[in-house]
Amino acid sequence: MSKLPYVVVIAVVAVIVRLGLRRRARARTPRPGAARAGRRPRPVLGDTGLVAAREIRERLRGRVFWIVTVILFGAVAAAVLIPALRGHGTASQRIGVVAGSAPLDAELRALARGTGLSVTITTEPGLARARAALAAGRLDVVVDGAGTILVDKPVSPADTSAPARYVRAVSEALGAQRAFARAGLTPRQVATIAGARPVPVASLQPARKARTTAETTALLGVILTFIVLTQYLTWTLMGVMEEKASRVVEVLLAAVRPIQLLAGKVLGIGAVALAQAVALVAFALALAEAAGSSLVHGAAPLVAAAALGWMVLGYAFYSWLYAAAGSLAERQDQVQSLALPLSAPLILGYIASLVSVSSGTPSLLVTVLAYLPPTAPFAMPVLVGFGEATWWQFALSMALTLACTVLVALAAARVYRRAVLRTGGRVRLRDTLLGARAPARGGTPSPRGLAR
Amino acid sequence: MTGPLELDRLSRRFGDVTALDGLSFSVPAGQVVGFLGPNGAGKTTAMRAIFGLTDLDSGSVRWAGAPVGAAERRRFGYMPEERGLYPNMPVAEQVAYIGRLHGMDARAAASAASGWLERLGVADRAASKVGSLSHGNQQRVQLAAALVHDPEMLVLDEPLAGLDPAGMDAIGEVLVERAHSGHCVLFSSHQLDLVEDLCESVAIIDHGRLVASGTVDELATSGPRRLVVRVEGDREGAWARAVPGVRVSEVNGGEVRLVLDQGADSDAVLDAARAAGRVTTFTFERRRLSEVFREAVSW
Known part of the structure; x- marks a missing residue:
């Protein structure tokens, strides 16, 4: 019984990662003219994998990552242990x-x-x-x-x-x-x-029930999702901007396609984010188990798995947007104005979900937000925590988010390809999204779009 | 010039600016080719076009007769004008990474990276972060990154800019050696004396078009003749200014360097010089590359 939650979480994550990888590998069909290509068999994910591996090494090398990780683990430990200890005390x-x-x-x-x-x-x-x-x-x-x-x-x-x-x-x-x-x-x-008993008071509205452990887990999941998403999405944006600012992108794009560079960055940083989140959740569950906290009982592990799954979907949806925004900027001061409109729906989803969990009832707002891809990563786990989402509602919201992620990724790749090599000031989004000219990649001009 | 790399009628406009205006030339293998032109002539745009880093309005780049695609570019090496490396990544790891992106396996990339860092004299900084290196050493690392995968063609945008003489010699030596081992080497530069020493051939462009190309020898011996004359007692070469069909291009230590028009008669020049005083030097000289350049780009 006690091992079950971990197995479920790990299995879900593994399935998602495997599906993601397979989809990407299939997308990399070789062009007919490129027969003379390699001097070696390409690795599983090709250049995208190389770029992703570099991103992972780079993140793990940074001191910021380890500091943030320690703080997050500390915060999770506090969130699990303090209520448990207080419970014993009273x-x-x-x-x-x-x-x-x-x-x-x-x-x-x-x-x-x-x-x-x-x-x-x-x-x-x-x-x-x-x-x-x-x-x-x-x-x-x-x-x-x-x-x-x-x-x-x-x-x-x-x-x-x-x-x-x-x-x-x-x-x-x-x-x-x-x-x-x-x-x-x-x-x-x-x-x-002395034996007098109060007369019962009946109300027209149903009584508000006390917060269940599943709701508490949903609350923690929403907070963790918000912290992880804002942290890693900022890294994605800054990473793209720094590659553009240092001009290293010219050297890289002389060898790989823009979509490979973009996807590698998104996947690499996403892998680090996912690993950190899984480690945090596993740590929280193990600690809760050891401390005898109620967090590991009932529907809570299921809610934790749902929150983790939605964190992955949320990252997938937003990472492309943040990466594309990074390709428009060249300096730190341009980043603020680009990140703000992107973070607005993220913050809306977060606040609305928090308020809903604190009030103890799923508001209409959260029920609507649970089906909108930018806010679903926060709102849907809350509905699951309330036990208000049926499996098909959950699946519908996921399908909607996945479909939108594909569209967003296509648009982002288009913006990235056009903007990342354009230096000398901020690139306007209109120019990259609406530019109708077919790119001629050194060869004859052709209407090939993103997949260079 | 004919060679495996062909730029065929490349055109590219940026708004009102025409960067490339039907530029065509080829890069032969086995010799160092200098790519010259004044600022804004379109050199960088042309080099970026070879790597697909800029969209073209028309024209094509071909390698061995076929349009250049991703697979071909994998076998090219590029050093862009605005140097680009990750400032926080260790030197050797970075060079090896770029090798891997060009299709090398991990072990080959690591050993090639350390080999090139050794060859370029920065092996002792292999574990340092790129950002901590001096400008000259970063440039050497950048060259190592362009060479690590043993490319069939090397394209370098201003590889010698900002280097001390030792750095220029080290990089120049590598370029000549690459070319002589049968590879294509194309590099742009403003330092014409250096180009003259390093290159067998040059392509000169202006306003996005080719204005002169060929071997340095061909270009030096073609065009208007050069005469260097020293007349005792006339260090400024005032006598020459009256001779028809003759232009004084420079006066240096009592010697005047003259450019003779097509129809100008060198005997008439000699007569005029003798009339001015005792003639101690009277020599025909080759055009210098700087003169070829100035005459080609109509300065």
């Missing part, structure tokens, strides 16, 4: 009773059940000893049968934690009992009043 309250009685103990236990706490009740010989135990942290609350409640730190009326509610409930109950006693009620009457 699970049991130690109550010291001075001058108590069996009915008082029974009352204290009943109130604890009412606030969802478990309590350990010890009888203290005197108030001074009890006070000392409280100060030393051996007790959480001291209840004096004579009519006082002692705590270490003041309890704010605004504090809604279970221990705070418990202290307030004990204080009110003891106060009421003393009042009943002063009123001269018989024990029987006191018992009847």
Whole structure:
């Protein structure tokens, strides 16, 4: 049972990667005239693979990558462990009773059940000893049968934690009992009043349920997706821009096609992103398992797998756009204005999904965004977390995103091919997208488009 | 000139600017070919066209009679005008990577890279990042990147710009050796004296068209004749300015260098010189490449 989530995650990732690779390998059909091509059999992915391998080496070489990785692992560890530890901390309250009685103990236990706490009740010989135990942290609350409640730190009326509610409930109950006693009620009457139960309140709207662990996983998935996407998409954009700015792209394009260079960069950086995300998710699940966190139970692993799958799709969709944007720029200061319009839908999807998870209900906005490729990577995992997406809805959204990714990739390759060699100022998108002239790649002019 | 690489009526306009205007010439194998022209003549555009790095409006580039495609370009080496290397990548790894992109396997690329770095005198920097090297050393690494896959044709855009004499000698030596082992070598330069020393042939272009081409010897012995005359007592060569059909191209240490028009008579020049004083030098000289260049591009 415990190994299952990992196996599922790894299997899904492996299938996606394999499918991606096969699609690319098939796309590389040799041209008939190129019979004299190689002095060696080309590697599996050809030049695209070489470019991708260089990207991976380059990223792993950078110090930034390792710093970010350490920070992400730290953040994941904190996100998993802190709730788990807090859960342990509030699970049991130690109550010291001075001058108590069996009915008082029974009352204290009943109130604890009412606030969802478990309590350990010890009888203290005197108030001074009890006070000392409280100060030393051996007790959480001291209840004096004579009519006082002692705590270490003041309890704010605004504090809604279970221990705070418990202290307030004990204080009110003891106060009421003393009042009943002063009123001269018989024990029987006191018992009847103490056993009073509130009249149920019915509402027209259904009650809002507490957040499930699947929703928490979805929340973490959305945050992780956002961090990973913004990080690696920026690298893609900067990487393309730097190749253009350093003019190394001229040397590279003298040997390989623009589409190979572009695809290699997208695949290479994507592979690093995916590896990091898989490592983070595996780490989170393993840690949650070890710490006894509820994150590994129920639908949570499935939601984690869905979030990871959508991260891959999100990267696939956006990476082409960011790479094309990078080819339009030549300097750092041009990057800002190019990245902003691209990051807007990303941020919209992220914020809308976050708000939806926090509010505990899938809003109409998120339900719509789950089918739009730019925002689906955030919104769809949230719907899965809420248990609101059927398999076919999930598949439909994926198909839509994949189809749009292909279109975006084609347009991006066109922009990239036309812009990356054009130096001396920012290239306008219109010029690259609408330019109708057929390129003559040294040979006769032909209407060959992107696939040079 | 005929040779395996042929540029056939290449035309390319950038807006109002005509970069290439029906440029045609060939690059023979086995000799270093200099590619000359004033700034903006279209040299870089023509070189980029060979590698498909610029779109052409018309015309074609052929190698051994067939249009140049991706497979052919794999066997060419290119050193662009604006040098391009990854500044953060180690030198040897970068050269080997470019070798691999040209179709070498990993082991061959690594050994060729270290061989060329050794040959060009930058082997001790093989593990350094490219960005940490001096300009001259980066240029050597760039040349190594163009040579690593043992290309059949080498195209170099201003390979000698900004180099010290030792750097020029090192790179020049490699170019001559490549050509003499039967490869095509085409390089552009502004340093005409150097081109004259290195090249057997040149192609000179202006305004996107070929204006002169041939072997350096052919070009030097064709065209208007040169006379170098020294007349004692007239260090400025004032006597020559009155001789019809003769132009003074330069005065250097009492010697005047004269350009004779088609119909000018050298005997008449000698008579005029003797009338001005005792003649101690009277020599016919070859056209220098710089003169060929100036006359071709109508300076």
